[in-house]
Amino acid sequence: MVQVFAHGQLRLYLLALLEDGPRHGYELITALSDRFGGTYRPSAGTVYPRLSRLEEEGLVVRTDEGRKATYALTDAGRAELDARRGDLAHLEEEIAETVRRQATQVRTDVQAAMRELRADLAAAAQRARDTATPGVPDPGRAASHRRRVEAEALVRRFVDEVRADLRVADARDGVDELTVETVRTVLDTALRSVRSTLR
Incomplete structure (x- = not known):
């Protein structure tokens, strides 16, 4: 995983997260993940050794x-946190900037995915036109039916692949809020794009 915290920063942020009250290690991991919008989730092997060192230092x-x-937090932990408020404020600014960069990247990825989806739909429509028998009147709604069936197949394939990826992620590390928001954005944009071609 890409390093998110510089030396000593995670230690400081764990103290800050404990300022509001006692927490389990898992709650601290989840709080960190939430703070980064789900784009970063430290492992137990990253968090628990630091908690142990904070305990050895008498800070927790x-x-x-x-x-x-x-x-x-102990009284010594609160004193350490109070003495480093400036460092903590700077760290919060860095985290906010990291989250903004990640959000920008997600939007860029979503826009690229939508361009690919529109290109796939256009290619599918062209294939349907190319396979139509030239010069023979299309009986009834047969051509429209073929195109609808192909479009529905594309939608099913998309749903099946995303569902499979979500289930794997849920079983492995969990599905975060950023993933849900990305799916919502992609689907809302796709729906508007498809509907615009149906009018």
């Missing part, structure tokens, strides 16, 4: 609750 205290551990 760990409370075991059955199979789960809750982490909370």
